[in-house]
Amino acid sequence: MSSRGGEVVLINLVALPCLCVDVFDGTDELRAGGEALNFAVHASKFEGINVILLGAVGQDPYAEFIMNSISDKKIDVSNVRVEKDKVTANNRTYLTKDGDRYYKEDSWTGDIVDKMILNQEEIEMVKDSDVVFIHFWAGCFGQIIDLKKHNDFKLAVDFVEYRDFEDMEKYAPYIDYFMISGEESLLPIFEDWSKKYLGLFNMSLADKGSVTYQNGKQYYVPADDVKIIVDTTGCGDSYHAGFVCSHMINEDIYEAMRVGTEFATETLSHYGGF
Numbered sequence: 001m002s003s004r005g006g007e008v009v010l011i012n013l014v015a016l017p018c019l020c021v022d023v024f025d026g027t028d029e030l031r032a033g034g035e036a037l038n039f040a041v042h043a044s045k046f047e048g049i050n051v052i053l054l055g056a057v058g059q060d061p062y063a064e065f066i067m068n069s070i071s072d073k074k075i076d077v078s079n080v081r082v083e084k085d086k087v088t089a090n091n092r093t094y095l096t097k098d099g100d101r102y103y104k105e106d107s108w109t110g111d112i113v114d115k116m117i118l119n120q121e122e123i124e125m126v127k128d129s130d131v132v133f134i135h136f137w138a139g140c141f142g143q144i145i146d147l148k149k150h151n152d153f154k155l156a157v158d159f160v161e162y163r164d165f166e167d168m169e170k171y172a173p174y175i176d177y178f179m180i181s182g183e184e185s186l187l188p189i190f191e192d193w194s195k196k197y198l199g200l201f202n203m204s205l206a207d208k209g210s211v212t213y214q215n216g217k218q219y220y221v222p223a224d225d226v227k228i229i230v231d232t233t234g235c236g237d238s239y240h241a242g243f244v245c246s247h248m249i250n251e252d253i254y255e256a257m258r259v260g261t262e263f264a265t266e267t268l269s270h271y272g273g274f
Helices: 035-043 059-067 121-128 141-150 163-167 184-196 236-252 252-269
Strands: 002-004 007-009 010-013 020-022 029-032 048-053 055-057 080-082 090-094 131-135 154-158 177-181 200-204 210-214 217-221
Touching: 007 200, 010 035, 010 121, 010 217, 020 048, 020 059, 029 035, 035 131, 035 141, 048 090, 048 163, 055 059, 121 141, 121 252, 131 236, 154 184, 154 236, 184 210, 184 217, 200 236, 200 252, 210 252, 217 236, 217 252, 236 252
Parallel strands: 010 048, 010 131, 020 090, 055 080, 131 154, 154 177, 177 200
Antiparallel strands: 002 007, 020 029, 200 210, 210 217
């Protein structure tokens, strides 16, 4: 956030494209989520961030449920497509007798976001933004990388638990916030990359905290003490939102990691990503 002649200029953030509904089998329980939706909700907590959600939903009760779930959030949803002939992304979730979640091969119905290709209007919006958040598996990921090569927006990418590092390194020159969920044995890879590329390389280590590398320097922030973990869903998304948005505003790596940790800790205390 900056100021021009006393006028506050907001940071325009685009989060895309995954918004979905978790459907708990055998119950009436639904929970809105998806990487982009969770990220957008937590990003909307910042006064200096103008959050734009870019994605697609069908014209069905799932879409209505998603929109109702974020109706009280400061999120611009005017660019969420409504595709009448498609089903809103949903993930059928099963529960064991002990209440643990599990999924089946056909749990995920998500072509509407997995195969989403940006149209020209959406491309122009991305080009005009200050920061873009996307997950690696998005159908439009390649488009975003191509746009980044020729435009000045900051790019934040969640690779989650992807482990083909030779493939991942191809994108490292174009990513400002390169983020994965990992383990300590992988840290040397990020340290090495940070010496070759300009971005921040951030790895979440669950209850061991998180590490960021920049120019070969390591930044470490421990996890908060959590007595009771209710649900880990969306924990990574909330961390990433706190980390990216705080750093965009303050450019302080330690503070960004601290805020991300705070957001993740809060997410652990309830069911769902927000």
